[in-house]
Amino acid sequence: MTIDTAPVLADARERAPESPPPSGRFRFRRALRPGAGRTHHAGPLAYILLGIAALISLFPLYWTVVAASTDNTRVAQTPPPFLPGPNLLKNLGIAWQDAAMGKAMLNSLIVAGAIALSTVFFATLAGFAFAKLRFRGRNLLLLLVIGTMLVPPQLGVVPLFMMMAELGWGQTLPSVIFPTLVSAVGVFFMRQYLKEALPDELIEAGRLDGAHSLRIFWSIVLPIARPPMAVLFMITFVHAWNDFFWPFIALDMTNPTVPVALTQLSAGYVRDQSVIMAGALLGTLPLLAMFIVFGRQIVGGIMQGAVKG
Amino acid sequence: MATSTPAARTDGQPPPPPDGSAGKGGAGRDGAAGQSRRNILHRLDVRAVPYAFIAPFFLIFGAFGLYPLIYTFWISLHRVELSTMDMMEWRGLANFTELIDDDRFWNALTNTFTIGVISTVPQLLMALGLAHLLNYRLRGSTFFRVAVLTPYATSIAAAALVFTMLFERDFGMINWGLSFFGIENVDWENQKWPAQFAISAIVIWRWTGYNALLYLAAMQAIPRDLYEAAAIDGASRWQQFRQVTVPGISATIVFTIVLSTIGATQLFGEPLIFGQGPNGISGGADNQYQTLGLLLYEEGWKNYQMGRAATIAWAMFLILVLVFVLQRVVTGFKARRPARAAAAPQKKAESTPSATS
Numbered sequence: 079m080t081i082d083t084a085p086v087l088a089d090a091r092e093r094a095p096e097s098p099p100p101s102g103r104f105r106f107r108r109a110l111r112p113g114a115g116r117t118h119h120a121g122p123l124a125y126i127l128l129g130i131a132a133l134i135s136l137f138p139l140y141w142t143v144v145a146a147s148t149d150n151t152r153v154a155q156t157p158p159p160f161l162p163g164p165n166l167l168k169n170l171g172i173a174w175q176d177a178a179m180g181k182a183m184l185n186s187l188i189v190a191g192a193i194a195l196s197t198v199f200f201a202t203l204a205g206f207a208f209a210k211l212r213f214r215g216r217n218l219l220l221l222l223v224i225g226t227m228l229v230p231p232q233l234g235v236v237p238l239f240m241m242m243a244e245l246g247w248g249q250t251l252p253s254v255i256f257p258t259l260v261s262a263v264g265v266f267f268m269r270q271y272l273k274e275a276l277p278d279e280l281i282e283a284g285r286l287d288g289a290h291s292l293r294i295f296w297s298i299v300l301p302i303a304r305p306p307m308a309v310l311f312m313i314t315f316v317h318a319w320n321d322f323f324w325p326f327i328a329l330d331m332t333n334p335t336v337p338v339a340l341t342q343l344s345a346g347y348v349r350d351q352s353v354i355m356a357g358a359l360l361g362t363l364p365l366l367a368m369f370i371v372f373g374r375q376i377v378g379g380i381m382q383g384a385v386k387g
Numbered sequence: 388m389a390t391s392t393p394a395a396r397t398d399g400q401p402p403p404p405p406d407g408s409a410g411k412g413g414a415g416r417d418g419a420a421g422q423s424r425r426n427i428l429h430r431l432d433v434r435a436v437p438y439a440f441i442a443p444f445f446l447i448f449g450a451f452g453l454y455p456l457i458y459t460f461w462i463s464l465h466r467v468e469l470s471t472m473d474m475m476e477w478r479g480l481a482n483f484t485e486l487i488d489d490d491r492f493w494n495a496l497t498n499t500f501t502i503g504v505i506s507t508v509p510q511l512l513m514a515l516g517l518a519h520l521l522n523y524r525l526r527g528s529t530f531f532r533v534a535v536l537t538p539y540a541t542s543i544a545a546a547a548l549v550f551t552m553l554f555e556r557d558f559g560m561i562n563w564g565l566s567f568f569g570i571e572n573v574d575w576e577n578q579k580w581p582a583q584f585a586i587s588a589i590v591i592w593r594w595t596g597y598n599a600l601l602y603l604a605a606m607q608a609i610p611r612d613l614y615e616a617a618a619i620d621g622a623s624r625w626q627q628f629r630q631v632t633v634p635g636i637s638a639t640i641v642f643t644i645v646l647s648t649i650g651a652t653q654l655f656g657e658p659l660i661f662g663q664g665p666n667g668i669s670g671g672a673d674n675q676y677q678t679l680g681l682l683l684y685e686e687g688w689k690n691y692q693m694g695r696a697a698t699i700a701w702a703m704f705l706i707l708v709l710v711f712v713l714q715r716v717v718t719g720f721k722a723r724r725p726a727r728a729a730a731a732p733q734k735k736a737e738s739t740p741s742a743t744s
Binding site: 118119120124125127128131132134135136138139141142145153154155156157158200201203204206207208211212213216219222223226228229230231232233234235236237238239240241243256257258259260262265290291292295316319320322323326327336337338340341343344345351354355357358359361362365366368369373374376377380381382 | 428429432433434436437438440441443444445447448451452453454455456458459462467472516517520521523524525526529530531532533534535536537538539540541542543544545546547548549550551552553557558559560563592596597600601603604607645649652653655656659660663664665667680683684687688693696697700701703704707711
């Protein structure tokens with residue numbers, strides 16, 4: 079069996095002979111098209127349940143806005159406030175200053191941006207090699223890439239911390255950027271896309287024109303791979319922006335990323351509940367904006383990256 | 388040359404890679420010497436470049452993933468203090484034996500396990516139901532998909548801050564809602580099970596929609612005729628769900644279980660912030676929700692014992708390995724059973740949708 083999906087899954091499938099055949103193929107378009115798949119129309123009950131799910135998903139965010147726009151005494155009253163108050167900008171301003179949110183957001187932008195750019199570039203490079211170039215040990219190496227997903231990076235924090243101190247990167251941004259410059263999920267994601275979307279004829283035509291592999295990558299692969307690269311960029315950006323454990327250990331309050339700065343809000347430096355909520359809102363706003371604009375693409379990307387089985 | 392959109396078809400085997408002599412244009416002008424040089428370069432290009440393309444991934448993973456993991460074990464055999472990290476005193480397995488005798492370790496292990504179960508099981512079951520609903524033909528399906536994924540865009544820190552307020556004892560919205568049912572002022576933070584439940588709620592909220600989308604993607608790949616065949620056989624909606632949908636996405640279910648298990652073992656940010664400050668690192672006043680991740684941090688960065696922290700990290704790794712071995716055994720066991728069952732009643736196998744296409 080060729081490695082079409084993660085090995086764990088391929089294996090599980092082999093062992094479950096009663097399950098229907100895997101469609102295995104990677105469908106970029108299809109994942110984006112809503113309503114693909116079954117034909118049953120949703121009844122009222124389905125809409126009610128989905129409405130509840132959407133409400134539960136969105137309500138805490140709405141309530142963050144409400145709490146961030148009132149004041150400390152109003153938040154602490156029962157019944158709790160359900161409508162926004164007049165203090166949103168004031169509280170955002172206080173949070174911006176007291177929790178060093180300005181610096182934190184700039185840091186997070188640098189960290190998440192650098193990680194996302196590098197992940198996308200290296201994932202496309204490796205994904206292209208795994209999808210279209212032939213070399214010895216290709217399948218085994220791809221298995222190895224997927225296997226690295228099972229090793230949580232958090233387990234190495236102790237030596238990582240010591241390494242960073244030795245390199246002189248303690249409490250600096252490179253210490254949180256470098257460990258996450260590549261991602262196995264990204265490599266696998268790009269490989270799946272390129273395997274399907276990049277015609278072999280194009281590469282052969284390039285070779286006949288005397289182009290070497292790097293040139294083929296640059297002028298044939300990159301233009302074709304733009305849509306999944308954009309999706310991978312956004313997903314990686316979200317992950318890097320929200321990453322918590324290692325940045326919390328590696329950075330301190332003088333030079334934090336957003337999640338690290340937010341812990342300061344909870345740790346008693348700020349007593350005003352509505353200011354705390356304003357800080358949480360600030361830290362989430364950039365990603366929410368991204369979701370409002372590109373939500374559809376991100377949903378599509380996560381579904382494409384999913385293993386169909 | 389690459390500006391035109393490619394026809395999306397990749398059929399058959401590509402022609403064998405051309406050697407230098409097949410090169411067009413000016414290739415012949417350079418004479419024999421130039422051509423052989425070109426040949427060597429081309430071979431080098433075809434042979435070596437793929438490795439160069441995948442090398443960055445392996446180099447970076449090796450340096451910041453694999454090496455630290457192995458080095459963690461080496462550190463766990465030593466006494467290393469945070470303030471003097473270059474001094475390592477050999478202790479053999481003493482850190483491990485101390486850890487096994489340490490009640491805090493067993494407490495953290497139990498908490499990690501119980502929070503893991505409380506957060507993962509309902510999360511994946513709800514994701515399954517949600518995916519099933521999203522798989523209907525829907526008006527506004529994009530809205531629902533984006534809506535349920537939005538919590539995923541909220542950072543652990545922000546989500547934990549918001550939920551800490553929602554679970555506040557005196558004025559939190561959840562206690563306010565519960566008061567209508569006669570339940571008054573649950574002290575979510577100070578009691579063991581309420582605290583673990585509240586922390587799990589944060590995890591469930593953030594990840595259910597994401598998992599639902601993974602399931603949805605897998606459900607859409609199930610061929611429609613399987614459902615039609617099942618419907619002809621008189622299978623109810625529920626039977627179709629049990630016998631077509633769930634087996635059809637079993638691989639994805641395994642995948643999400645693996646990912647959630649890894650996530651649950653590493654749980655750190657949610658309990659840390661839920662505890663608000665110093666209480667967070669110890670996992671509450673009585674360590675009632677201290678996870679292995681928090682204990683690791685407490686040993687290493689509060690008690691300055693890096694060697695012990697490394698021991699906990701390695702213990703977490705061993706637990707993960709154990710879980711995966713168990714999972715494999717269970718999957719293997721479950722896969723053998725239906726195989727035998729299907730072999731016995733031959734005519735039943737005919738009427739159910741065949742596994743071979």
